[in-house]
Amino acid sequence: xxxxxxxxxxxxxxxxxxxxxxxxxxxxxxxxxxxxxxxxxxxxxxxxxxxxxxxxxxxxxxxxxxxxxxxxxxxxxxxxxxxxxxxxxxxxxxxxxxxxxxxxxxxxxxxxxxxxxxxxxxxxxxxxxxxxxxxxxxxxxxxxxxxxxxxxxxxxxxxxxxxxxxxxxxxxxxxxxxxxxxxxxxxxxxxxxxxxxxxxxxxxxxxxxxxxxxxxxxxxxxxxxxxxxxxxxxxxxxxxxxxxxxxxxxxxxxxxxxxxxxxxxxxxxxxxxxxxxxxxxxxxxxxxxxxxxxxxxxxxxxxxxxxxxxxxxxxxxxxxxxxxxxxxxxxxxxxxxxxxxxxxxxxxxxxxxxxxxxxxxxxxxxxxxxxxxxxxxxxxxxxxxxxxxxxxxxxxxxxxxxxxxxxxxxxxxxxxxxxxxxxxxxxxxxxxxxxxxxxxxxxxxxxxxxxxxxxxxxxxxxxxxxxxxxxxxxxxxxxxxxxxxxxxxxxxxxxxxxxxxxxxxxxxxxxxxxxxxxxx
Amino acid sequence: xxxxxxxxxxxxxxxxxxxxxxxxxxxxxxxxxxxxxxxxxxxxxxxxxxxxxxxxxxxxxxxxxxxxxxxxxxxxxxxxxxxxxxxxxxxxxxxxxxxxxxxxxxxxxxxxxxxxxxxxxxxxxx
Numbered sequence: 001x002x003x004x005x006x007x008x009x010x011x012x013x014x015x016x017x018x019x020x021x022x023x024x025x026x027x028x029x030x031x032x033x034x035x036x037x038x039x040x041x042x043x044x045x046x047x048x049x050x051x052x053x054x055x056x057x058x059x060x061x062x063x064x065x066x067x068x069x070x071x072x073x074x075x076x077x078x079x080x081x082x083x084x085x086x087x088x089x090x091x092x093x094x095x096x097x098x099x100x101x102x103x104x105x106x107x108x109x110x111x112x113x114x115x116x117x118x119x120x121x122x123x124x125x126x127x128x129x130x131x132x133x134x135x136x137x138x139x140x141x142x143x144x145x146x147x148x149x150x151x152x153x154x155x156x157x158x159x160x161x162x163x164x165x166x167x168x169x170x171x172x173x174x175x176x177x178x179x180x181x182x183x184x185x186x187x188x189x190x191x192x193x194x195x196x197x198x199x200x201x202x203x204x205x206x207x208x209x210x211x212x213x214x215x216x217x218x219x220x221x222x223x224x225x226x227x228x229x230x231x232x233x234x235x236x237x238x239x240x241x242x243x244x245x246x247x248x249x250x251x252x253x254x255x256x257x258x259x260x261x262x263x264x265x266x267x268x269x270x271x272x273x274x275x276x277x278x279x280x281x282x283x284x285x286x287x288x289x290x291x292x293x294x295x296x297x298x299x300x301x302x303x304x305x306x307x308x309x310x311x312x313x314x315x316x317x318x319x320x321x322x323x324x325x326x327x328x329x330x331x332x333x334x335x336x337x338x339x340x341x342x343x344x345x346x347x348x349x350x351x352x353x354x355x356x357x358x359x360x361x362x363x364x365x366x367x368x369x370x371x372x373x374x375x376x377x378x379x380x381x382x383x384x385x386x387x388x389x390x391x392x393x394x395x396x397x398x399x400x401x402x403x404x405x406x407x408x409x410x411x412x413x414x415x416x417x418x419x420x421x422x423x424x425x426x427x428x429x430x431x432x433x434x435x436x437x438x439x440x441x442x443x444x445x446x447x448x449x450x451x452x453x454x455x456x457x458x459x460x461x462x463x464x465x466x467x468x469x470x471x472x473x474x475x476x477x478x479x480x481x482x483x484x485x486x487x488x489x490x491x492x493x494x495x496x497x498x499x500x501x502x503x504x505x506x507x508x509x510x511x512x513x514x515x516x517x518x519x520x
Numbered sequence: 521x522x523x524x525x526x527x528x529x530x531x532x533x534x535x536x537x538x539x540x541x542x543x544x545x546x547x548x549x550x551x552x553x554x555x556x557x558x559x560x561x562x563x564x565x566x567x568x569x570x571x572x573x574x575x576x577x578x579x580x581x582x583x584x585x586x587x588x589x590x591x592x593x594x595x596x597x598x599x600x601x602x603x604x605x606x607x608x609x610x611x612x613x614x615x616x617x618x619x620x621x622x623x624x625x626x627x628x629x630x631x632x633x634x635x636x637x638x639x640x641x642x643x644x645x646x
Contacts, residue, residue: 010606031580040587047583051563053606081578 004067009053010046014060020070024052027077034083052076114182117171124224124231125305126165134181144227151234158238162301232306239302242295249295253288257281275338276459286330293324341461346428347419354412355441360475361507364482365440366450367395395451398464399437401486403517408473414439415470421462434458437465448483471512476520481506495519548575550624552585556595557613557621566611586611594620 003018016024031048035041055076056068116135118127129147133140150157171180260280275283297320303309312320406412416438420431437452452465467486471477484492495508509520548570555561555569563586567579589595594617597609613621 012606035584040584040591043587044583047563047587047609048580050606050609051579051583054564054602054608057606079579081580085578086581086584 002067009049009056012053012057014053014056014068015066016068016073017070020068020073023070023073023077027073027082030083034086048080052080055079115171115176115179116168117176117180118165118168119177119180120170120172121177122224124228125161125235127170128161128164128168131168131171131180132164141223141227148230158234162298235302235305239299239306242299242302245295246292246299249288249292253284256284260284275334279334279337283331283334286327286334289323289327290331293320293327296320341423341427341459342421343423344425344428345419345421345462346425346432347417348429348432350416350418352414352416352438354414354446354469356411356472357444358476359444359478360412360469360471361445361478361480362401362448362469362483363442363445363480364448364450364486366482367453368450394454394458396454396460396463397451399448399452399467399486400465400488401448401467401469401483402488403477403490403512404468404470405512405514405516406470406472410470410472412469412471412475415468417466417468419462419464419466428461431458431461431463435463435465439467448486450482473512473514475512477510477512477517478507479510481508490517544575549585549589550621550628551575552582552589553594553613553617553621553624556611557618560610560612562608562610589617593617 004015005018005021007014007016007021007024028049032041032045035044056072059068059072060066114135117131119130119134120127122130122140124144129143130140132138133143136143147157147161150160169176171177260277300312304311418432418435418437420428420435422428422431434454435452437449440447440449448467452463454460454463479487479492481492490510492508495510510517511520551570551573552566555566563582564579566586567582570582586595590597590611594614595611596614597611599607600610602608
């Protein structure tokens, strides 16, 4: 009496003895393992299963024999063949079945058909140079010299090398190496490759060519040792370089984010000023990540080369890749967001009358200087009239001053042009309207502020002020030296000879003529 | 020194084995194509013919070859119901397969000539 199991092969049900089932199961596992490597394995396994099912059903006779015995299974397996029987036939075909067939069809064109692969038999860093040498049909030393030259000219050789290293697969199998050399994997070449292997085994690591004299061989050895040394040296150099770059970027991240949050003003990264605080922090993080991840990858790579450490965990390297791509997208997005806010430009024009005077004296008040003398009663507890924690980022000095002449009888006036940019024309106009800048009329003096203020939450969006002073012909004008940077249309220094020093600091005097202001 | 010689000897044996495998394999595909070109045929009938020709011993080796030939467009198949067991795949040669077969026929004639010419005059043949 035997225990039977019910199995189902391709939706046909069989009763099978327990020990027979075990044999069949092991056989199928072996077969799956064998074909599991090839691309067509699913179909092949299906065919084999189908055939087994058919052979089983041939053996079953209703009423007489209804159970598959271990003898049946053994016979079926013998007919189908064991994995060891298969190996004899598809010894060569298991490295990319479809490729082989294609190669067969284009036999004649095969000679020009090389694969770019890294050569593990002759490598200094990653075998890229010797792989390239085979691919291009040039001696490897020339490629190496070229790479060293590339490195010396701006270090571009390293980048190229790393890129090629990533792109070129390692020629690990004998067939790969033959493909790398552009040899057809046929019998003769296989034999040649084996002979090469034996030669190498006999004469050491270097390719020992029969005709090579010993002297030449020694020179070759020396060259290869030197290159190996140079390679290691550069790897160390780049390891240190990428390590320093990583540390530097971390430092910059901390410094800039403190700057964005308003703690420190010494280090300012100008583009960040175009974004709000929150956007700025995210953009900064994204930017630093976009730069730091390639350096981390390089650092890891050179660490591997120099100290043969383990390769990076797949999950870590995948998430690094993902982070890198996301951060690059973020940088692009924030650049676009920033640029968008500069799309439209709007100018608001305001004209204000000016009191007619015999001499117009223009001076400047530096907003950043608080003059205690102007305070009443020598009070010391003055208040700074701003609630911003970060004063210098809220004042802008995009101010220009021009002088134009009027008919001698007309009354003078000042024209202010407030300009700002924004996402829409509406935004730009609103921003322009927010600019608060006007000349102050003091005693005998017209005072320009050195800066204009942005609102405490406003960002710089191309805000600027253009002041035009319209004065009647013949007006006498005195301009303080502090205003020289704001002046447009005239050169302060052209009248510098006449500059006289008085209690108001350096000043120059001008007179309004038909052609504009001229030295008095 | 001893081990080097052993290694060399091993290599020679490997080369001999590989030569046999390669020869057999090249011929096998040609024969399968020829058998199928005679008309629609079922895999186990192909096996029977190959066994008769003493080219193939086990069935399992045939399936990878058939799949590959089919994937290269030289063969096609259709399912046919069977009286005993599951439906069967019947293989048929395609137009492309016919063309390849013609070329192979030509090559084979060349090979036969080449081998005969090379072997003629050898007296140690079995």
